[in-house]
Structures are given as structure tokens and as C-alpha cells.
Amino acid sequence: xxxxxxxxxxxxxxxxxxxxxxxxxxxxxxxxxxxxxxxxxxxxxxxxxxxxxxxxxxxxxxxxxxxxxxxxxxxxxxxxxxxxxxxxxxxxxxxxxxxxxxxxxxxxxxxxxxxxxxxxxxxxxxxxxxxxxxxxxxxxxxxxxxxxxxxxxxxxxxx
Amino acid sequence: xxxxxxxxxxxxxxxxxxxxxxxxxxxxxxxxxxxxxxxxxxxxxxxxxxxxxxxxxxxxxxxxxxxxxxxxxxxxxxxxxxxxxxxxxxxxxxxxxxxxxxxxxxxxxxxxxxxxxxxxxxxxxxxxxxxxxxxxxxxxxxxxxxxxxxxxxxxxxxxxxxxxxxxxxxxxxxxxxxxxxxxxxxxxxxxxxxxxxxxxxxxxxxxxxxxxxxxxxxxxxxxxxxxxxxxxxxxxxxxxxxxxxxxxxxxxxxxxxxxxxxxxxxxxxxxxxxxxxxxxxxxxxxxxxxxxxxxxxxxxxxxxxxxxxxxxxxxxxxxxxxxxxxxxxxxxxxxxxxxxxxxxxxxxxxxxxxxxxxxxxxxxxxxxxxxxxxxxxxxxxxxxxxxxxxxxxxxxxxxxxxxxxxxxxxxxxxxxxxxxxxxxxxxxxxxxxxxxxxxxxxxxxxxxxxxxxxxxxxxxxxxxxxxxxxxxxxxxxxxxxxxxxxxxxxxxxxxxxxxxxxxxxxxxxxxxxxxxxxxxxxxxxxxxxxxxxxxxxxxxxxxxxxxxxxxxxxxxxxxxxxxxxxxxxxxxxxxxxxxxxxxxxxxxxxxxxxxxxxxxxxxxxxxxxxxxxxxxxxxxxxxxxxxxxxxxxxxxxxxxxxxxxxxxxx
Numbered sequence: 001x002x003x004x005x006x007x008x009x010x011x012x013x014x015x016x017x018x019x020x021x022x023x024x025x026x027x028x029x030x031x032x033x034x035x036x037x038x039x040x041x042x043x044x045x046x047x048x049x050x051x052x053x054x055x056x057x058x059x060x061x062x063x064x065x066x067x068x069x070x071x072x073x074x075x076x077x078x079x080x081x082x083x084x085x086x087x088x089x090x091x092x093x094x095x096x097x098x099x100x101x102x103x104x105x106x107x108x109x110x111x112x113x114x115x116x117x118x119x120x121x122x123x124x125x126x127x128x129x130x131x132x133x134x135x136x137x138x139x140x141x142x143x144x145x146x147x148x149x150x151x152x153x154x155x156x157x158x159x
Numbered sequence: 160x161x162x163x164x165x166x167x168x169x170x171x172x173x174x175x176x177x178x179x180x181x182x183x184x185x186x187x188x189x190x191x192x193x194x195x196x197x198x199x200x201x202x203x204x205x206x207x208x209x210x211x212x213x214x215x216x217x218x219x220x221x222x223x224x225x226x227x228x229x230x231x232x233x234x235x236x237x238x239x240x241x242x243x244x245x246x247x248x249x250x251x252x253x254x255x256x257x258x259x260x261x262x263x264x265x266x267x268x269x270x271x272x273x274x275x276x277x278x279x280x281x282x283x284x285x286x287x288x289x290x291x292x293x294x295x296x297x298x299x300x301x302x303x304x305x306x307x308x309x310x311x312x313x314x315x316x317x318x319x320x321x322x323x324x325x326x327x328x329x330x331x332x333x334x335x336x337x338x339x340x341x342x343x344x345x346x347x348x349x350x351x352x353x354x355x356x357x358x359x360x361x362x363x364x365x366x367x368x369x370x371x372x373x374x375x376x377x378x379x380x381x382x383x384x385x386x387x388x389x390x391x392x393x394x395x396x397x398x399x400x401x402x403x404x405x406x407x408x409x410x411x412x413x414x415x416x417x418x419x420x421x422x423x424x425x426x427x428x429x430x431x432x433x434x435x436x437x438x439x440x441x442x443x444x445x446x447x448x449x450x451x452x453x454x455x456x457x458x459x460x461x462x463x464x465x466x467x468x469x470x471x472x473x474x475x476x477x478x479x480x481x482x483x484x485x486x487x488x489x490x491x492x493x494x495x496x497x498x499x500x501x502x503x504x505x506x507x508x509x510x511x512x513x514x515x516x517x518x519x520x521x522x523x524x525x526x527x528x529x530x531x532x533x534x535x536x537x538x539x540x541x542x543x544x545x546x547x548x549x550x551x552x553x554x555x556x557x558x559x560x561x562x563x564x565x566x567x568x569x570x571x572x573x574x575x576x577x578x579x580x581x582x583x584x585x586x587x588x589x590x591x592x593x594x595x596x597x598x599x600x601x602x603x604x605x606x607x608x609x610x611x612x613x614x615x616x617x618x619x620x621x622x623x624x625x626x627x628x629x630x631x632x633x634x635x636x637x638x639x640x641x642x643x644x645x646x647x648x649x650x651x652x653x654x655x656x657x658x659x660x661x662x663x664x665x666x667x668x669x670x671x672x673x674x675x676x677x678x679x680x681x682x683x684x685x686x687x688x689x690x691x692x693x694x695x696x697x698x699x700x701x702x703x704x705x706x707x708x709x710x711x712x713x714x715x716x717x718x719x720x721x722x723x724x725x726x727x728x729x730x731x732x733x734x735x736x737x738x739x740x741x742x743x744x745x746x747x748x749x750x751x752x753x754x755x756x757x758x759x760x761x762x763x764x765x766x767x768x769x770x771x772x773x774x775x776x777x778x779x780x781x782x783x784x785x786x787x788x789x790x791x792x793x794x795x796x797x798x799x800x801x802x803x804x805x806x807x808x809x
Contacts, residue, residue, distance in 0.1 A: 081677065085689045085708040085733050092807065094711065138781040140709055142735040143674075 028123030044129035045096040048104045055123040056112030061150070063107055066156045075148075082142040083152070089159050094137055098132070099159045107153055114149040117141050165369070186664070198638060199648045201228040209600050209661050211613060212271045212285055213634070215239075216655025219266045221287060221298065225285035226600070226611055226661060227636055237296045237305050238266030238289045242751030246305075249753050250727065250741045250762040251682075252451070258292055259445045260308050270321055270384075270658040272492055274363075278325035278389050278605030280797060282666040286321040286330055286366050293317035293359075295332055297332075297367055302672045306451045309369045311359045312444035312466060313340045319385040325393050325605065330369070332359040333382030333398050337405070340376060341443065351405045354379030354533070357468070358398065360427060371446070373434045373467040375478070377423065377605070378531040379405060381414075384489050384555075389605050390496035392514040394428040397499050399487040402420030403530070413487070415505060419538065421480040421530070422501055424517060429477040430469055438474065439467040439634030454681040456760050472532040476521060479532055482538040483510055489555035489596075493564065494580055494605050498543055500564060502553035509553050509566060511582060513543035544582040549575045552596060555658075557602030559609035559639055565602075567594040567614065573616055576635065576644060590635055590643040592618040599639065608663060612637040614645065615656045622649055632656060673737040675758030682760035684729035689713040694805040701726045703805075707741035707755065708733040709782040711781075711807070715790035719803030722767055722796060728775075732761040742778025746791070752778045767794040 041154060043046075053059060078097075079087075086094035101110055113120050117139035120127035131138065144152070197565075201207055207225025210232075215222055219239030223232045238587045240247030240256070247256050247264055253300040256264050266289030272285045285298045293311035298304065311317055311332045319333025333356070339345055340355035356379050380400035386620050388395035403420045406413030433439070444466040451458040471478035484503030491500045499512040520527075520536045528535040552570030559565070562579050573591050576586040595617050600608040614637065631651040638645040660703040677687055686692040686704040692713045701724050720726055730743045734757035743763050744752040753761040769774065777788035795801040 034609070080690065081688050082733075082735065085706060085711075085713065137711055138782050140734055140736060 044126055044133045045092070046104070047126065047129075049109075049126060050104075050106055052124070052126060053108035054110075054112035054127065055102050055119055056116045056126075058108045058111040058115065058146075060154070061107035061111060063102075063157070068154055071151050071154040072158050073155075075153065076158075077149030078144065078148045079152050079155055082144060082148075086137075086140070094132055095139060100154045101156050101159075109158065110153055111146075111149045113139065114144055114152060115146065162761065175803060181739070185189055195645070195647045199227040199229070201225065201230070206664060208664055209608070209611065210664050211598065211600070211659050211661045212273070212665055213615070213652050213656035213659040214268045214271050214287060215653055216269070216632075216657055217267050218654030219268050219289070220654070221268065221285070221302070222653045222656075223273055224650070224652070225664075226613070227647065229634065229636060229648055231653070233303060233800065234653065235298055235303050235305065237287055237298065237306070238263075240264040240527065240751075243754065245751050245761060245763065248751040248763065250764060251457040251760075254458040255305060255308055255449045255451060257313065257406075257449055257460035258294070258447045259462065260292060262291045265291075265296060268296075268654075268657075269318060271660045271804070272321055272323045272603070273660045273662055274327040274367075275323055275325050275604055278393070280601055280604055280606075280660075280662045280666065281327075282662055282670075283327075285660060286323060288317045288320035288332060290317050290335070293320075293334075295321045295330060295361060295369065297363075299367075300667050301670055302453065304451070306367065306453075307369055308447075308449045309361060309371060310446040311361075311371065312446040312447070313338075313355075313357050313374060313468075315341070316381075319382040319398050322385050322387055322396075323363075323605075323680060324387045324396075324427070325389055327363050329372070329387075329396075330361045330363060330433070331385050331387075331396060331398075331687055332361065333385055334377075335381050335383060335567055336359065337379030337381060347407050349371055350407050352379070354405070356380050356382050356400070358382060358423075358425065358622035360431070362431075368450070369448075371463075371466055372431065373439055373469050375425065375430065375469050377471060377478075378444060378533065380421065383421070383487065386490050386492045386499070386603065388496050388514070389492050389494060391493060392496035392499075394426060394719065395514075396421040396425045396427050397490045397492065398425065399483065399490040399501065401486045417485070419482040419484055420503075421535070422483045422487065422499070422512070423533075424479045424481060424536075425471075426477040427691050430474050433474045433477070434467055439469040441465050442468045452681075453675065454679055456675070456680065456682050456685075478533055479517075479521060480533055480535045481512060481517070481541050482527075482535065484508065489553070489566075491556040491558075491603065493561070494559050494607060496605075498564075498579060500556040500566070502555060504554055504569065506553070507548050507551060509546035509549060509556075509577075510538075511543045511546065511579075512541050516543065517541045526654045544580045546577050546584065549577060549584050550587070551620065555597060557597055557599045558607050558765065559599060559602070559614075560607045561609060563598060565599065565612055565639070565644075567597045569593055569595065569617070574612065574644065576639070586643050588637060588646060590614045591622055591633065591649070592614055592616055592620060596658040598659040598661055598731065602661075608661070610638070610640050611661075612639045613659060613661070615652070615659065617655075619651075619680050623651060674735055674739075675756060677731075677733065677735055680731070680758055680760060682729070682731070683763065684727070685731045685760040686713075686729070688732065688733070689807070692804060692805075692807075694719075696803055701803075703728045704731070705729065705743075706731050706733050707743070707777065707788075709739065710777070710784040710788040712743075712777070712788065712790045713807045714805035715807050716793075716809075717791070717805045718795075719795040719801045720767060720792050720794050721799060721801075722770060722794060726765045726792070727762055728765060729757050729760055729762045732757050734758070739781060740779050741781055741788070743775065743776035744778050746773050754779060768791070770794050770796055776807075 316335030318335035484506035550568030
């Protein structure tokens with residue numbers, strides 16, 4: 001009998017709970033869950049995602065087994081000219097350091113970020129998080145050609 | 160059967176009604192399409208169909224508007240200092256306003272004209288004249304920046320300008336105020352026969368560079384407006400003149416005595432040939448030639464010496480006068496080049512001359528007179544026809560692509576459409592109020608676009624909300640695609656547009672420059688990356704090569720500047736994207752800000768007068784962190800030992 005009572009109570013509680021759950025709008029309940037997730041979030045700059053190719057015209061990049069030194073040298077020249085106002089290899093500056101970037105990002109993601117940062121921060125969740133991590137400072141589109149962006153990527157492999 | 164009939168009838172009625180409904184919907188949208196509002200409505204995000212370049216008159220500049228919306232797109236600084244961008248204030252652009260009279264930071268801009276190839280607008284450049292201190296400017300239609308200004312010596316009141324021949328061979332500049340040539344100290348009332356009205360011919364090179372090729376030393380009348388021949392009359396130029404009385408006082412009466420003044424017909428090809436073969440006389444003249452370079456981002460002013468002066472009587476069959484009724488203004492050539500329309504502004508008729516008849520008269524030496532040795536052709540024998548009493552105070556005529564002419568009448572305040580075939584008036588439309596020039600995109604070329612007409616009115620009065628005693632001049636847009644002109648829209652302009660030039664937008668917009676290549680920047684003080692940013696001292700001159708990118712300056716802190724120094728801030732914008740300028744200004748600067756386009760370097764001078772720590776900042780909202788885009792200059796005493804130091808993120 002007591003067992004039955006307990007069982008009934010449980011059932012009623014469950015019904016009540018589910019009622020409560022039903023009353024709540026889904027959006028609100030999912031909102032409530034979000035902060036729990038974010039607490040464990042690592043900063044976007046430290047997050048590793050080697051599947052995400054980003055959003056843009058670059059869908060595949062073939063990295064050679066060894067670094068193409070000529071291409072990397074050209075990439076360094078472009079990088080020094082176009083990127084160093086915001087990026088430094090040895091420290092976090094206006095934007096993140098490109099050092100070790102290919103351990104955290106796919107080559108496609110890097111090139112899409114260089115070639116179309118406006119679209120990336122709108123459509124790629126990781127790029128969007130990066131923008132907020134870096135105080136909303138937008139990555140400037142320096143209008144590099146695909147070849148220049150590819151060379152910069154090669155240079156990043158040497159850092 | 161009856162029932163079935165009724166049923167069928169019912170269905171038919173329903174179909175009819177539904178169809179009718181649909182039809183009436185279509186009719187409605189048809190009615191909408193013809194509504195005036197829809198004709199000038201350019202939906203958000205859409206582009207206008209035409210560019211219109213309005214002279215700024217006493218603003219000295221050009222304003223760019225879109226047609227049909229009338230929306231103002233830009234003000235291009237030309238002859239006047241422009242603090243909005245730093246034009247005429249920055250070290251690089253100050254030389255643009257140099258003249259033989261020194262720095263002249265203002266002018267009265269009058270008649271813009273777009274470059275042509277085979278008599279059609281090609282959209283490479285637009286030229287405009289400065290009336291007060293005679294000058295002509297060339298503006299690039301890729302960058303919308305003034306690239307070149309040439310001063311015209313021996314001239315005064317550069318009004319009959321800046322009109323272009325049909326392959327952009329020459330641009331002209333007539334003298335509106337007859338003056339002693341060469342200038343000299345003499346009694347004013349002895350002007351008759353002593354003053355001259357030189358007409359300047361400036362040649363245009365392939366790259367747009369202007370060169371004062373020769374001046375035609377005409378009798379001292381006032382040369383008012385001009386138009387090059389087109390097509391069959393290519394090779395000729397026509398100028399109106401007034402004050403053939405050569406009066407020098409109470410001009411509104413004394414310069415209106417003669418029943419007729421003159422149109423000067425000039426065979427410029429003949430004279431150019433004559434000069435090329437060594438004709439003319441080199442005379443003294445000093446004039447400035449200022450050129451802006453898009454690689455160094457700097458202007459250089461060169462003072463030139465000497466000009467070839469041609470006596471019109473010395474070149475056979477090259478210069479003639481044609482009588483024209485009282486004090487003419489416009490002198491406009493139709494797209495075929497056959498008709499020259501003279502507007503005697505104190506006459507009630509329009510005189511239309513025939514190019515063929517003029518040539519015949521010249522061949523037959525059908526001269527009725529001569530004026531200072533220049534043959535005067537017969538009025539009657541050169542006339543193609545007269546438009547009888549179309550209105551009062553005719554000023555200026557342009558053309559559509561269907562054989563019609565449109566003339567403005569200042570006194571009766573209207574635009575009159577008339578036929579080039581019958582010289583009959585076809586339509587008239589009132590203007591609000593007192594129209595000066597009009598503009599039909601391409602309407603002064605071989606190929607008018609013939610869709611819109613813009614009237615530039617001199618008087619605004621009650622057309623807009625009042626803004627105190629001074630009002631912007633009003634422009635009015637007419638649809639001229641039908642038989643009747645239809646007034647669509649009023650819009651305010653800036654300064655006083657004396658004339659405008661219009662062109663189909665697609666001819667220009669694809670090649671419009673988006674930013675300057677940093678790699679092509681050859682400015683001597685450019686810092687093309689933050690690594691190149693530096694501060695150097697040379698005596699009391701301090702040169703700061705500073706960079707900008709969203710959203711910081713490098714360096715952003717400078718110490719070791721002293722009271723009495725002259726600090727040159729050379730700002731390079733490292734951005735390489737469309738529409739990301741950065742501005743720079745510093746407290747107490749006795750100049751203006753500078754607005755630096757991506758890839759460009761601009762310089763402003765600052766002379767600190769007080770010790771302290773003084774901020775500078777970016778003036779153009781560039782990103783969410785624009786408000787943080789700032790820096791400090793520490794200014795120490797005149798004899799201090801504060802070391803020169805500059806940092807970023809130290």
C-alpha cells in the first residue's frame with residue numbers, strides 16, 4: 001500500500017513536473033541550459049576545431065608534406081605588409097597570434113577568414129565568438145588575392 | 160435548359176468579374192507606373208540611373224547627385240579649401256590651389272563638361288572652370304578627385320569655359336572681362352581698342368594632362384559662353400560675345416546699346432595647325448600648373464612661363480564674327496553639328512544659324528562688315544531660321560535624341576521645347592523660378608540620352624521650408640521622353656549651379672576606384688606597415704609617419720615634442736578595403752582634419768603652443784572601437800631635454 005502510495009506520488013509529481021515543463025516555453029528552458037554550457041567553454045582563440053572549414057570560397061587546401069620555403073617567404077612579405085598592424089607572432093595583439101594556428105584550425109578556415117572576414121563573422125560561429133573575444137574589433141579585409149592568402153598560410157606553418 | 164443557361168451565365172459572369180478584377184489590377188499598376196512619384200523613386204539599396212555633376216558656383220566645387228532621385232552623392236572639392244577631407248589644408252593638396260597670385264583658396268566654378276570620344280561622353284574626366292582667378296580643373300571620374308588645375312594668364316573672368324571638343328583635343332577658356340593684354344597700368348576709360356579678350360585653347364593629352372597650347376588675342380569684347388562644333392562642324396568653336404560697345408561703366412545700360420553683338424566662329428583646327436608650324440608669337444606670361452599624383456598622393460605646383468599668342472587676323476579664313484541679337488548668352492550646337500542656336504537674352508526671338516550656310520558665306524566672302532580686321536558675316540545669309548517669340552530672356556539650349564531643342568527663358572521663367580526641323584514651339588513648361596541653364600544628360604554631345612531634363616533655377620523663394628534669408632538653389636527634374644514635358648520633382652542643390660553635366664551611371668560606376676593600392680603608395684613619408692611607423696626630428700621639424708587601421712594609430716603615444724616645433728603628421732591608412740577611411744585631428748591645429756582613404760598618405764601640420772599632454776583622435780567612425788582610436792602627444796618646454804620617444808602597446 002505504501003509502495004503504491006509512493007508510486008502514485010511519484011507519478012503525480014512527474015505529471016506535475018511535466019506539466020510545469022509543458023507550461024514553460026521551449027526557448028526559455030533552452031536559455032536556462034545555455035549558461036551551464038558556456039561555463040565550460042574555452043576561449044574561441046584556444047578552441048580546437050579541425051573539421052570546420054569556415055564559410056567562403058575556399059573548400060579545400062592541399063598542404064604539402066614539407067613547407068614550400070619560397071611560398072612561405074612570399075607569405076611573410078605579404079603578412080608583414082598587410083597583417084602586422086593587428087597580428088604579432090609572439091603575442092596576442094589586436095587579434096590573435098597566428099602561431100600554431102594549424103593545430104587549432106583547418107587551412108580552409110584560415111584562408112576563408114583572411115579572404116572574407118565580414119562573411120565569416122556573420123556566418124561562422126567560431127569566427128563570431130572570436131570577434132567578441134577580441135572586443136568586437138573587426139578583422140579588416142585587406143583584399144589579398146587567393147595566392148597571397150595561400151602564401152600567408154604557408155608562412156604560418158613556419159611559425 | 161433555362162437553369163443550365165443561368166448556370167453558364169453565372170460562371171461566365173464570375174469569370175468576367177474575376178478577369179476584370181485582374182485587369183483592373185494591371186491597370187492600377189499601370190497608373191502607378193506613370194505616377195510622378197514612382198518615376199523619381201529609387202528604392203532603398205537601388206542605384207540611380209544617371210550621375211549629374213552640378214557646378215557649385217560660389218562654393219567653387221562640384222556636387223554629384225543621382226538622377227532621377229536628386230539624392231546628393233558627394234561634393235568634390237575643386238577650387239575651394241574643403242575641411243571635410245582636408246583638401247587645400249593638407250600639405251599634399253595645398254599646391255593644387257597655387258596661382259601666379261599666390262595661394263587662392265576659393266573660386267567661382269561654372270561649367271562642368273565630361274570628356275568625349277567621337278562626340279560621345281566617355282566618362283574619363285570632368286572639367287570645370289574657375290571664373291574669378293581664371294583656371295580650369297580636371298577631375299578623375301575614377302577617383303572623383305581633382306587631379307589637375309591650370310591657370311590661364313592674360314584672361315579675366317574665365318566664363319566661356321570649360322567646353323570640350325568631340326575627341327577631347329581641346330578645352331576652351333574665353334575672357335569674360337576684357338582687360339589690357341598684357342596687363343598694364345592705364346586709364347579705364349581708354350579701354351576701347353586697347354583692351355583684349357583672349358580665348359585660351361588648352362590641349363588635352365592621352366593621359367588627361369592639360370597644356371596651354373595658344374591664346375587667340377580677340378578684340379576686347381566680353382566672351383560669354385562657347386560650344387564646340389559637333390560631327391560635321393567638328394573643328395570649329397563658337398563663342399558668344401557681349402559689350403561689343405566696349406563700354407566700361409554703367410554696363411547694364413551702356414553694354415546693351417547695339418542691336419546686335421557677335422558670335423565668334425573660330426576654326427581651331429586651322430589655328431592649331433598654324434601654331435604647330437611655328438605660327439604665333441611667344442609672349443610673357445606666368446601661370447601655375449598644378450598636378451596631383453595618385454602614386455605619391457601629392458600635388459606639385461609648377462610656375463610656367465610664356466604663351467603663344469595668335470593674332471586672329473594672321474590666320475587666313477580662321478576667325479569670323481556673325482551678328483546675333485542683343486547681348487547673347489548661350490551658343491549651343493545641336494547633335495548633328497548643323498545648327499548653332501544663339502540666345503540673345505534681351506531679344507524675344509531665338510536665332511538658329513546653319514553651319515552649311517556659314518561655310519558657303521565664308522567661301523563666297525559674303526561679308527557685311529569687319530570689326531578690328533575680323534570679317535563679319537551676314538546675319539540673314541547664315542541664318543537657318545528663327546524661333547519666333549518663344550519666351551522672354553532666352554539663355555541656354557540643349558537637345559534630345561529625337562530632333563528637339565529645349566531652351567531656358569530666364570525672364571518668363573520657363574523651358575520651351577521646339578523642333579529643329581520646323582523651328583516651331585512644341586511645348587512649354589514653367590520653372591520655379593527664373594531658370595538659368597538646363598541640362599539633358601549627354602545633351603551637349605552627339606548622343607543625348609533624352610530621358611530627363613534638369614532645370615537649374617536662380618530663385619528658390621517658397622519651394623522648400625524657409626532657412627533664413629539664404630536658400631540653396633532649386634533644381635527641377637522633367638521627364639522629356641514623351642511629347643509633353645512633365646515636371647517630376649524639385650530638389651535643392653549646393654552653391655549656385657551654373658550648369659551641370661549628366662551621364663548614364665553604368666559608363667562610370669564599374670570603374671570607380673574602391674581604394675588605393677598600398678603597394679603602389681610612393682609618398683616619401685608613407686609608413687606602409689606598422690614596422691615602418693616612426694618619429695624623426697630635423698631641427699624644430701618633427702615628422703611623424705603614423706599608420707591607421709581599425710582601430711588604432713601606430714604610434715599612439717609620442718613624447719619629446721617641444722613648444723615651437725612644427726609637427727608633420729603623415730598618416731597612412733593601412734586598410735585595403737572599400738569605404739574604410741580614417742580621419743586624423745589634433746587639439747588646437749590651425750588647419751582642418753584630414754580624411755585618409757585606404758592606401759593613401761596625407762599630412763597635416765601642427766604647431767604646439769602650450770606644454771601639456773594633448774590628444775589626437777580618429778574623426779571617421781570606423782568600427783565599434785572607433786571611440787578608442789586615439790593617442791597623446793606630450794609637449795615639453797622649448798628648452799627641455801625630454802627625449803623623442805614613440806610607442807604603441809608598450
